[in-house]
Amino acid sequence: MLDVKVAARASEAADSGAQQVDVAVVGAGFAGLFLLHRLRKAGFTTVVLDSAGDVGGTWYWNRYPGARCDIQTVDYSYTFDPELERAWTWSEKYATQPEILRYLGFVADRYDLRRDIRFNTKITAATWDEAAERWLLTTNNGASVSCRHYIMATGCLSEPKPPEIDGVKDFKGEIYFTGRWPHHEVPLAGMRVAVIGTGSSGIQSIPVIAEQAAQLTVFQRTPNFALPAHNGPTSADRLAPLQQDLAGFREQARMSMVGVPLPPATEVSWQLTDAERRERFEKGWATGDLVVMLTQMWADQGVDADGNALLVDLLREKIRSAVKDPATAATLSPTDHPFGSKRPCLDTNYYATYNRPNVTLVNLRQEPIVSITATGIKTDKRSFDVDVIVFATGFDAMTGAIMAVHPITGRGGKSLSDVWAHGPQTYLGLTVAGFPNLFMITGPGSPSVLSNMAVSIEQHVDWVVDRLIAARDAGFTTIEATETAQAGWARHLTDCSMITLHRLANTWYTGANVPGKPQGVMPYCGGVGPYRSICNEVVSQGMLGFQLTGPKGAEQCNDGEIVRLQPDVRLVLNMLAGMNLPPLESFGAQGARDFIAQFNATRPAGRPVGEIVDGTLPGAEGPLAYRLYRPATPGPHPIVVYFHGGGWVLGDSQSDDPFCRDMCRRTGMIFVSVDYRHAPEHRFPAAAEDGYIAARWVADHAAELGGRPGPILVAGWSAGGNIAAVTCQLARDRGGPRIAGQLLLNPVTDCSFERPSYTDNATGYFLTRSLMYWFWDIYCAPADRTDPRVSPLRGQLGGLPPAFIVTSEFDPLRDEGIAYAEGLDAAGVPVEQLQAHGHFHSSFTMVDVVITGVSGRVRMAEALRGFAGLPKQAEQGDQAAQPDRNVSRQINAAAG
Numbered sequence: 001m002l003d004v005k006v007a008a009r010a011s012e013a014a015d016s017g018a019q020q021v022d023v024a025v026v027g028a029g030f031a032g033l034f035l036l037h038r039l040r041k042a043g044f045t046t047v048v049l050d051s052a053g054d055v056g057g058t059w060y061w062n063r064y065p066g067a068r069c070d071i072q073t074v075d076y077s078y079t080f081d082p083e084l085e086r087a088w089t090w091s092e093k094y095a096t097q098p099e100i101l102r103y104l105g106f107v108a109d110r111y112d113l114r115r116d117i118r119f120n121t122k123i124t125a126a127t128w129d130e131a132a133e134r135w136l137l138t139t140n141n142g143a144s145v146s147c148r149h150y151i152m153a154t155g156c157l158s159e160p161k162p163p164e165i166d167g168v169k170d171f172k173g174e175i176y177f178t179g180r181w182p183h184h185e186v187p188l189a190g191m192r193v194a195v196i197g198t199g200s201s202g203i204q205s206i207p208v209i210a211e212q213a214a215q216l217t218v219f220q221r222t223p224n225f226a227l228p229a230h231n232g233p234t235s236a237d238r239l240a241p242l243q244q245d246l247a248g249f250r251e252q253a254r255m256s257m258v259g260v261p262l263p264p265a266t267e268v269s270w271q272l273t274d275a276e277r278r279e280r281f282e283k284g285w286a287t288g289d290l291v292v293m294l295t296q297m298w299a300d301q302g303v304d305a306d307g308n309a310l311l312v313d314l315l316r317e318k319i320r321s322a323v324k325d326p327a328t329a330a331t332l333s334p335t336d337h338p339f340g341s342k343r344p345c346l347d348t349n350y351y352a353t354y355n356r357p358n359v360t361l362v363n364l365r366q367e368p369i370v371s372i373t374a375t376g377i378k379t380d381k382r383s384f385d386v387d388v389i390v391f392a393t394g395f396d397a398m399t400g401a402i403m404a405v406h407p408i409t410g411r412g413g414k415s416l417s418d419v420w421a422h423g424p425q426t427y428l429g430l431t432v433a434g435f436p437n438l439f440m441i442t443g444p445g446s447p448s449v450l451s452n453m454a455v456s457i458e459q460h461v462d463w464v465v466d467r468l469i470a471a472r473d474a475g476f477t478t479i480e481a482t483e484t485a486q487a488g489w490a491r492h493l494t495d496c497s498m499i500t501l502h503r504l505a506n507t508w509y510t511g512a513n514v515p516g517k518p519q520g521v522m523p524y525c526g527g528v529g530p531y532r533s534i535c536n537e538v539v540s541q542g543m544l545g546f547q548l549t550g551p552k553g554a555e556q557c558n559d560g561e562i563v564r565l566q567p568d569v570r571l572v573l574n575m576l577a578g579m580n581l582p583p584l585e586s587f588g589a590q591g592a593r594d595f596i597a598q599f600n601a602t603r604p605a606g607r608p609v610g611e612i613v614d615g616t617l618p619g620a621e622g623p624l625a626y627r628l629y630r631p632a633t634p635g636p637h638p639i640v641v642y643f644h645g646g647g648w649v650l651g652d653s654q655s656d657d658p659f660c661r662d663m664c665r666r667t668g669m670i671f672v673s674v675d676y677r678h679a680p681e682h683r684f685p686a687a688a689e690d691g692y693i694a695a696r697w698v699a700d701h702a703a704e705l706g707g708r709p710g711p712i713l714v715a716g717w718s719a720g721g722n723i724a725a726v727t728c729q730l731a732r733d734r735g736g737p738r739i740a741g742q743l744l745l746n747p748v749t750d751c752s753f754e755r756p757s758y759t760d761n762a763t764g765y766f767l768t769r770s771l772m773y774w775f776w777d778i779y780c781a782p783a784d785r786t787d788p789r790v791s792p793l794r795g796q797l798g799g800l801p802p803a804f805i806v807t808s809e810f811d812p813l814r815d816e817g818i819a820y821a822e823g824l825d826a827a828g829v830p831v832e833q834l835q836a837h838g839h840f841h842s843s844f845t846m847v848d849v850v851i852t853g854v855s856g857r858v859r860m861a862e863a864l865r866g867f868a869g870l871p872k873q874a875e876q877g878d879q880a881a882q883p884d885r886n887v888s889r890q891i892n893a894a895a896g
């Protein structure tokens with residue numbers, strides 16, 4: 001429909017007795033109530049609409065037996081008013097649904113909110129009136145609403161999923177949905193009850209239903225991890241920090257990763273012995289706290305499939321010890337997803353319930369449901385007669401609740417369903433380009449369900465209301481995200497999702513639970529604190545990514561992307577900036593070496609490899625030290641001669657140790673990391689000549705080193721990449737050794753500082769332009785700089801070994817790396833490039849810090865294996881021998 005027609009029709013409707021307000025809010029749950037309170041205080045006329053009969057949102061509808069919150073209730077509370085905090089005391093660590101509902105009622109009364117809430121009212125359409133710059137909302141109950149701003153506080157899990165099973169209508173017994181549980185007492189005593197679904201709702205309700213029912217049959221499609229809640233009064237340990245410093249405690253939660261003030265674990269799994277890991281696990285298990293188990297075991301549990309698998313083994317052990325029948329225990333044990341990638345559950349007696357004589361578990365993976373019949377449930381093997389069926393089958397999450405309030409028609413007649421046809425598109429999870437003055441609280445693309453919702457809701461509400469106030473004060477009447485900002489946010493979301501393991505499971509986080517729904521990790525995986533700082537940065541950068549307009553042509557548009565760096569790179573650079581370090585070059589050569597050594601000493605120890613051997617090889621002026629990393633697999637292995645980074649001035653085998661270990665493990669090859677001579681003690685061409693000599697010696701002694709005879713490979717990072725590239729040229733020109741391939745990671749290839757990457761990334765990304773000037777000055781006199789032994793780009797490029805060249809977007813060396821790749825390609829050398837977006841010079845060597853570098857290292861390893869003629873990792877023969885590790889390897893491969 002033409003824009004003008006849409007606008008005219010909406011304007012007509014607006015004239016016909018609509019309720020006129022500044023802001024309309026959908027939903028009277030946690031978010032809607034706080035919105036109403038804040039908007040009112042800010043002087044906006046506001047109406048809240050909700051299809052429920054009272055306040056409560058999700059806690060109004062989810063009244064099934066056993067419903068409780070599963071984040072400690074002291075954390076799952078409003079924090080905006082310390083008086084309110086003092087006025088309410090939770091009776092239990094995990095409050096029941098009735099108590100939470102009472103709390104929300106108490107809040108509504110305390111701030112006199114109900115008078116502006118229209119209950120039992122559903123919005124049937126929302127249309128942007130272009131001429132009036134207002135939203136027109138039609139409802140199923142009473143007047144329509146005309147509002148300047150429209151805010152969806154619809155929650156993330158409020159739209160129950162249809163049963164998706166044939167024959168539901170034929171069933172003659174009672175049917176209940178956990179997400180729409182009746183308000184009246186549901187008699188289950190003496191009944192034969194079926195529960196379909198074993199997510200949080202099923203797992204909470206099953207033990208309670210089992211106590212009441214004569215017979216309970218649980219139909220499980222996918223087993224889930226569940227942890228005992230150990231409910232009771234909130235522990236003194238948990239209360240103490242709150243009582244001592246309430247404001248500080250709440251602030252810590254706001255800046256934390258998941259909205260609960262627990263510092264992240266710092267030790268990685270391989271730094272802990274089996275006994276230490278078990279001790280942590282048992283302690284965590286005893287706390288009865290999901291957040292503890294999800295974040296406090298070891299630092300790699302949520303980002304690395306192997307680290308996660310160690311935890312999964314311990315969790316499965318618990319299931320086996322709780323469930324008497326081994327076959328039932330096996331059916332209840334998850335095998336298809338890493339712990340935490342699918343929302344784990346908190347239970348009370350869940351596993352033990354399967355020891356009861358009146359409880360049966362049906363594994364739908366072995367006997368799928370064929371249909372529901374008049375008398376019960378029929379699988380492809382058996383029929384189960386029941387009186388009651390409980391669907392605990394979940395929700396059309398994140399987008400479902402928003403799309404349920406449809407149609408939503410934005411600028412130019414654009415429909416939100418069309419815009420989201422391939423998955424939700426948002427800026428910050430808060431707004432959508434083309435839908436001015438429309439906001440979502442905890443929408444897709446915000447931390448929402450991966451966080452303590454109470455903390456995320458307060459942050460969103462504060463941010464939105466503050467923006468409305470600022471726009472009003474500045475005379476703007478519309479706020480709208482730009483397409484650029486939205487596309488940038490989509491990229492950032494994907495980057496963030498690569499850090500976690502969420503993308504490796506089929507869950508409602510990814511839309512996989514709803515047939516036909518577009519797939520992709522919907523919540524923001526980058527953490528609550530980082531997200532908050534990004535939202536604040538949008539404001540401090542003049543509403544970056546928003547267009548604001550007002551009467552008489554007032555307009556402001558500061559277009560752009562708020563985050564272009566990889567999320568973990570951003571954290572590292574922010575941390576470094578916060579340290580206010582003097583420039584490295586100001587320390588002098590030895591001072592800089594000492595500083596880097598000190599810095600590296602704080603890193604976690606690298607991952608174990610089969611063997612590490614230190615040795616020396618004969619150099620031009622005396623022995624050169626090397627460190628050899630041998631894989632744990634039987635040899636002989638191909639050998640990679642590796643050159644560390646450090647601008648020909650700094651670094652040693654220790655500085656690149658985590659990278660060498662990681663690559664040794666990934667490639668299954670020996671890495672020999674060579675300590676070439678450094679400037680200023682040994683200037684050009686010492687490093688280049690050492691590189692060549694080392695490569696020749698390693699090739700000559702391959703068998704003694706346990707390596708495979710034949711061609712070697714070379715690799716290097718930064719100045720080490722320069723040495724690797726030069727070594728290949730010298731080997732070609734000096735008759736050997738034979739080199740099968742070269743991996744050049746962020747290499748120095750040329751003495752020019754004129755390429756744009758030197759200007760674009762001159763400062764702010766750790767390796768600065770002035771540091772590069774300093775390195776060059778120390779290593780190489782100006783007259784020597786065009787020598788191919790330091791500027792290999794200026795040498796002959798034909799006849800060189802195939803190359804894999806990695807460059808990083810935010811690196812002064814980016815363009816010379818790309819130029820070298822292009823030069824090799826033009827000279828007929830097979831070359832593959834990885835131009836890593838959002839990365840900086842150190843992304844790939846900060847092995848266990850920059851997790852988004854993993855996929856790059858997977859590709860580097862595959863390239864090296866390819867050069868050496870080895871099969872791709874997935875084709876390796878040792879998989880069958882280790883079935884458990886098979887899963888984690890497949891997950892790792894998918895992660896790559």
Ligand code: NAP
Binds near residue numbers: 202219449508513
């Ligand atoms: P859910 O986690 O999506 O679980 C739904 C269950 O139903 C899954 O086991 C699913 O199996 C199964 N299922 C779905 N469709 C099915 C079908 N057609 N046939 C057979 N089985 C089917 O939903 P939920 O338990 O309602 O929980 C949703 C989320 O709400 C939770 O993850 C949590 O975030 C929140 N929640 C929180 C609390 C709390 O705070 N206390 C309580 C309840 C819920 P598959 O896994 O194979 O799809």
